[in-house]
Amino acid sequence: MIKQIEHPQAWELRHTVMWPDRPYDYIKVEGDESALHYGLFHEGDLKSVVSLFIEDGECQFRKFATLEEEQGKGYGSRLLEHVLEELKAKSIRRIWCNARTEKAGFYSRFGLRETDRHFTKGGKAYVIMEMTHASKEG
Numbered sequence: 001m002i003k004q005i006e007h008p009q010a011w012e013l014r015h016t017v018m019w020p021d022r023p024y025d026y027i028k029v030e031g032d033e034s035a036l037h038y039g040l041f042h043e044g045d046l047k048s049v050v051s052l053f054i055e056d057g058e059c060q061f062r063k064f065a066t067l068e069e070e071q072g073k074g075y076g077s078r079l080l081e082h083v084l085e086e087l088k089a090k091s092i093r094r095i096w097c098n099a100r101t102e103k104a105g106f107y108s109r110f111g112l113r114e115t116d117r118h119f120t121k122g123g124k125a126y127v128i129m130e131m132t133h134a135s136k137e138g
Helices: 007-017 075-089 101-108
Strands: 002-005 036-042 045-055 058-066 094-100 113-121 124-132
Touching: 002 007, 002 075, 007 036, 007 045, 007 058, 036 075, 045 075, 058 075, 094 101, 094 113, 101 113, 101 124
Parallel strands: 058 094
Antiparallel strands: 002 036, 036 045, 045 058, 094 124, 113 124
């Protein structure tokens, strides 16, 4: 089951998966309180989360994480497919993320393309990936 969740639920899983060696506050990002957070639950347990930051017809999805022991079971793929479909239905014209470089292949399977923008944060290499949709206005 996929449903919208509150940001503290997202924080807990984020910390466990992404930065367990950093202070808890490290996983919080500006705008979390107003972002949309989604979780995938299996047998009542939260397995995967993603946060959507929508502004001016664009959405950055951030802090996409699946519990390590649950990776490879399709939970993250189902969650990402779900939010991408919701964003398309909302006529979001650009969807993007800061992907860890080694995960770029995963995101490309969903239609995101690598840009020429790369950076390093916390000792990890990232590439900005995006997909665009024509506006339905006109």
